[in-house]
Amino acid sequence: MDAFETMQKHYQQRDLAARKWKEKGGKVAGYFCNNVPEEMILAAGFFPFRISGDPWGGTEVADRYTEPFYEPDVRSMFNMLLTGRYDFLDFLIIPHSRDAILALYYHLGKVQQIAPTLKLPELHLFDTPHTRFWMSGLYMRDRVRELKKKLEEWSGQEISNERLSKAIAIGNENKMLLKKVAALRAAEPPRISGVEALQIIGSSMFMLKEEHNKLLRQFLTEAARLPAKDGVRLFVEGSPIDNLQFYELVESGNATIVGEDNCWGNRYSDDPVDVSLDPLEAIAERYHLKSPCPRMHPMDRRVEYCLRSAVEAKAQGMIFFFLEWDNALAWEYPDQKKALEEKGIPTVCFEMQKYLLSDPERERLRTRIEQFVEAIGMDKKSARSAHARHAAQ
């Protein structure tokens, strides 16, 4: 099995490595979003495991406790926690990221009161601020210290600076290698597809980072031999995408997704931790000031980030993909659309999308994507002809 196939296997069988770790006597700390310092979990000697949803897994148990308009990916994660799909977790760290994720902390507590026999991992709320102000940074620093204390309590051992620095080095290497993967997508022509990229990036959050780094190094060594991808270059903005349905649909036509702005994609590998600082201070600063997650104020940074990322990826078109009820992102959409179109990048928007795409929905999306891609292709062709005519004159 080559490096990519191994990463693909871990993307598909997400609990594989964590369960093996557990079988060997290790402990697993689950977390949501990319706002929890994985480095600290690793330094505590635990397996850091990012929680994701399952579009095919149903939400029957979660539906008993939440309204139908709860964001569907988070509803799925909630359901998986309630039905034992994450029974290998010893601890669970819930950040104050988007509202739907924070709500999980309270929902799990309430369900535990209603159903005391339900087995849940021990919970910790990591209360991250939503502004970049210095004062909020101090609050973040205190919360990072609090998390360290909690991890030490769970593990029964102190997390030394040395252990932290080592974990930071592993995490930074992972980010650096993933940036090289991102560069392969931004290359002309791209060398890997969006579907492949999501699996490479995502598997990093389901495996031990050192193992993942080995695979990435191996994969990158062989990257020169990767076949060129063709088709219109598209960028995806919008909701976190923790599965392949939409990317497979887009890339089944004449298009390649060369980048995205979400925490299961390229944004995950931004901003290494500054190794010149005290490790805990550096972690606090990195997770406070990193590339803007949609929860962060002000939204202008999000608009600028989206535009810059699309331009750097040499995107010819932008797809906005919003899961149903994931509303916060949609406030940025008119500004992002305007900024992109001013740069000559056309956009198409799919709002209120289901987490599990039905066959009719897939067909509807496929038709609209094909039309969008075709229109970009025609524009490109006519621009080339105009350029040729101009050169001939």
Added chain:
Amino acid sequence: MSEVRSVSGQPKAGSGQGDRSVKQLRSSVEAAAYQKEWFKKTRERISEGDPFALAQADTPHEIFLTMDIPVVPVQWWSAVIAAKRLSAYYFDLMNERGYQRNLCRYCCLPLACTMDHNPERAPWGGLPKPTVLLAELTCDSHSKIFHLWAREYGCHFFPLECSASTVSYSRWWERIKHHWDEVIEPHRLDLRVEELKALIRFLEVTTERTFSHAKFVEIMELENEQEEYFKKTRDLIAETVPCPVNLADQFASTMNPQWHRGTQWGRDQARMFYEEVKERVNKGEAVCKNEKLRLMWIGAGLWHNIAFYQYFEEKYGAVFVCSIYLSIAADGYARDCLNDPLRALASRHLSMGEHLRQPDWLVKEAKLHKVNGAVMIVAENCIRDVGRRFTQIAFEDAGIPLLTIYADVVDAREWDDDKIKSQVSSFIEERLLS
């Protein structure tokens, strides 16, 4: 009532729903008149160069009051726009500007109104440009709405962090007045105090006014007196059968003084409300002499259709006797300053949103008011409502039937009056009268 038209000029379906509500209390009529007059005078002051703030309802208005800076609460303004039946027009406008239809409404209606830049259409001539916008980032959308709003006005937005509670303090209402420093975690209070200090300095710099500590303490004390009247009023309404005051009056006589909390007018108005209710109780006056059922309304007021509540009084003798507004005024605001009034103020709003939604507190209020059933309005565009099923479960466990209706409190476009009345009627007939 004039016909409301959509942006494209077409008459709006669903914008002429229901009749106007009937207010029975002098205090609520006077409060509404005062509010309108206050708004007019405030406009005059602003036109002469006075500063002015627009702030979320659950933010420390007391800071502005101390500095004699008029403040308009966003939710109140949203309710005014909805009550004037302009929400459909403004939301259509927003949608035409590229903002999706499924976004939150209650907190963004004033933004939509501002985007119109047409004072002639806006209620009471619209809001002038504020000096500052203030909001706690209590949901993902707040930071975006206020950012866009500040841009629309060309003014500053001062965001307050919304730190998250790590513990759910049960029976908070018994401890919050005197022991708020136990109910709210110290690290959250520390951050909010620092933010309030920063806000004060920001206002001192931008308005060249000084924050008077003595005046601030006086405001905090006046506010405690005001909330004490609300507590007495709530208790009186809760114990009196049949109910002496309808929900429309309760809204007006609570919310208007609350938006001027800490002023002498606010305190006096709360006292007037209490005395008027007491007088009605003594005289045996009731909303509905033939009261058969007592209902609780959970969620924000149905601002675009306040008359909705009266329909069930007439049809079934079913009276809505309580809502979160008077109840939270009674239980959630008063603070013993414990020699640190700024920290006490910080504690007032930090967990209010969470306390308002805590199922145990809602059940306590339902029992206190001896309700037979509850109707809970849930907005599909409000992330903070996603956990409302826990309220449903708590009510059912307490033996109090609860009906959930899905609708928006300010957006009249999707309100189907017949359908919702039919849902509530079926609930009454099948679960409360059978």
